[in-house]
Amino acid sequence: MAFWWPLVVIGFAVGICKLLFMLIPYNVPSIDVDASDILDDGNQAKENSFIYIPSRRQTDKVQCYEPATMKYLGYFPALKPDEVKERVVQARKAQKVWAKTSFKQRRQFLRILLKYIVEHQKLICEVSSRDTGKTMVDASLGEIMTTCEKIHWLLSEGEKWLKPEYRSCGRSMIHKTAKVEFHPLGVVGAIVSWNYPFHNIFNPMLAAVFSGNSIVIKVSENASWSGCFYLRIIQAALSAVGAPENLVEVITGFAETGEALVSSVDKMIFVGSPGVGKMIMRKAADTLIPVTLELGGKDAFIVCEDIDVSHVAQIAARGALQSSGQNCAGAERFYVHKDIYSSFVAEVVRIVKSVTAGPPLVGKYDMGAICMQEHSERLQSLVNDALDKGAEIVGRGSVGNIGEGAVDQYFPPTIIVNVNHSMKLMQEEAFGPIMPIMKFSTDEEAVTLANDSNYGLGCAVFSGSQRRAREIASQLHCGVAAINDFASNYMCQSLPFGGVKDSGFGRFGGVEGLRACCLVKSVVEDRFWPLIKTKIPKPIQYPISESGFEFQESLVEALYGLNVLDRLRALVDVLKTLSEPNTSKNSKRTD
The missing domain is CATH 3.40.309.10 (Aldehyde Dehydrogenase; Chain A, domain 2)
Structure with a gap:
């Protein structure tokens, strides 16, 4: 006990310090989001007093209505391909600035969002309820809790999983260091479903933005009204941390709008049906961009x-x-x-x-x-x-x-x-x-x-x-x-989410989903630079020595042979070959 009690005391002290640190409040500014036109029926369009029967055909407008009452909510433009591409261009410019920001600034963005969400749960749920017909309790469970948990995880562990990760370098490269770096891809595109309009926007947006990307999200024509309001929350939080405009875009429209988005971005995330998912894959093949498909289940x-x-x-x-x-x-x-x-x-x-x-x-x-x-x-x-x-x-x-x-x-x-x-x-x-x-x-x-x-x-x-x-x-x-x-x-x-077969492939959520928004780059460099540098052994320098293959054969056995004695014997052969003069295959050639 005499040996262990100092460790117990130290561990207890560290725990107390962590607890006290958690109690220190963060200085998180509040944001003001205009919602005067959202829940006040008097400010709605004049058609609001009529029951709206939605048109079956696609037009230049996305008509919005409440499923629970069929009350008219208004409309948003169905963006044309050139308009979509312009949004992506603006997002790309914003991303180049955002990619240089610190994780501290990105965490502040998340905290501002979290504060607003917790303080305005009722507003967010009512907007979701009006646009999808779900109850307030269902909205709280599926929209609020899931999104808050996502933000909390990113605040706690996001930076950790985006920092360079050192890996083993193996036997032949023992004089090297090996690591994986995670760089933003650029502009992430997302086409999301209507069933959870708040979370389905925030879920890909949080991962993309925290990892240094910009994102353009096409919301469903069945949930465009709520999606465009939720964008206001994101824009207000971005402005509060000095982020560039157009870092996050929400676009509205139909199939033509979605196709233009797929052909313009650096990665696609899709949440929807298997049929549409297959069409997105075919379109993404034109530019060979990575695709994450979450296609439902049974x-x-x-x-x-x-x-x-x-x-x-x-x-x-x-x-x-x-x-x-x-x-x-x-x-x-x-x-x-x-x-x-x-x-x-x-x-x-x-x-x-x-x-x-x-x-x-x-x-x-x-x-x-x-x-x-x-x-x-x-x-x-x-x-x-x-x-x-x-x-x-x-x-x-x-x-x-x-x-x-x-x-x-x-x-x-x-x-x-x-x-x-x-x-x-x-x-x-x-x-x-x-x-x-x-x-x-x-x-x-x-x-x-x-x-x-x-x-x-x-x-x-x-x-x-x-x-x-x-x-x-x-x-x-x-x-x-x-x-x-x-x-x-x-x-x-912390867990990845996704399926197999007709449920799609790829993952969002967790480490896998966060890193899926990144260019994964392998980096190798000298461990003791400049004292030890890479040098081509004499037997395989150009022109190749006659003993070049024998040298390689012995080197492979010395490094990877299963019998220790055979490996030692092979090592002796390697050293012996290195000490011999470099006689190339062409050295005996006569003119």
Whole structure:
């Protein structure tokens, strides 16, 4: 104890110092963001008093409306290719300035954003709710908490993972140092989906800007109104730290706008459907830029018989109904062990029947609207296909007081049993509040069923034995796995996020996502410069000696041979060859 107690005291003192340091407040300025035209209906366009029926055709305007009420919000321009390219040019100029900034300045930018987000949670959630139809609670979980965690991780560890990383230099280069440097790529492009308009903008923006890039983000035509407001927050924070204008751009438009963006930037990040993802890949091939694709999923939710049914049923309901089921990592296929199948179904039916959907900002509702026009019809077609093939609806939630013009924007939460993999509902991504539940008998069967999908984003496995749950999860072909929980991975921002198969490839989040915004450069230099320099050994100097190959052969065995005695013998041969005069193959040539 006499030897260890000083170390204990020192460790305790360091811990206390760290705690006190954390209590010291940062000097973070507040920013002012004009939101007078956002939540005050009186300042909206005159069309605001009318129910808006969105046009099916693309025009020179992106028309915006509230899915929950079909209330008109206004419009934004659909940018033409030359306008997009000009935005990228301006972003490129800004990036050259920003790339020279310190991590201290970049952290201050993050702190300003974090302060604003925490102090204006209600405003941000209300904007998200109006533009997507989700509830305030769903917005808080998916927009606020995830973004705050992302910022916190970057503040804590971002600089660490972007500093040069020294690597081993091997046996043959022992006189060298080897490292990896991470440089900004330039202008990052992002095309993001509508389901989480705040987080889907901030997620790629934070990684790109912190790593020294600029970014141009095309927001979905289904969430342009909120996206353009959220840009104001970013611009105000950038201005507060003296960042150049145009470092972050948000653009609006349709397919033509997105295509122009892909062809203009140095990297693309896409969040959306597999079909559009493939088109982006083809377009990116023209300029050979790296692409990160997050293309949704059909996540399996496996429930073993040794769990607490009431506990897991609540998690299952949240996994299926969060944001009306409009989640890339939503639970879409439920596999429940036959021994608890009946009790599990009864419990989730009880929960779902208590859920009421309705306009989130008009009344107290558990679930909001479906964002995309006519998506309810597609959801019903998936249900009808399942019913035609023998499935059965055993429970549905209710729909509240909805205006006549917005009825088609709602789909009640629905539980379906007697499903199988011949049904489209078990194969196609639904992106809606539907819980299809299928029973299994053995762990091997559960693994087979879960892997029988074109998607491979995430999974959740529940068992009273963590070892058993881990064993099942390890056999599932997907990029994200949660043990006895659902989608908690995304709240661990140190982890990469992404999938395989039709769920895409590449990762955002964590070290992998941050470094994916960088040019990864390998650098080797002399360890003891200028005392020891690289010198070509005599036997392989030009013109090559007759003993050149024998020298190389002995050198390879001396460095990498598995037998120590053979390596020593080879080393002697190397030294002997080096001491011999350099007789080239051409030295015996006569004129």
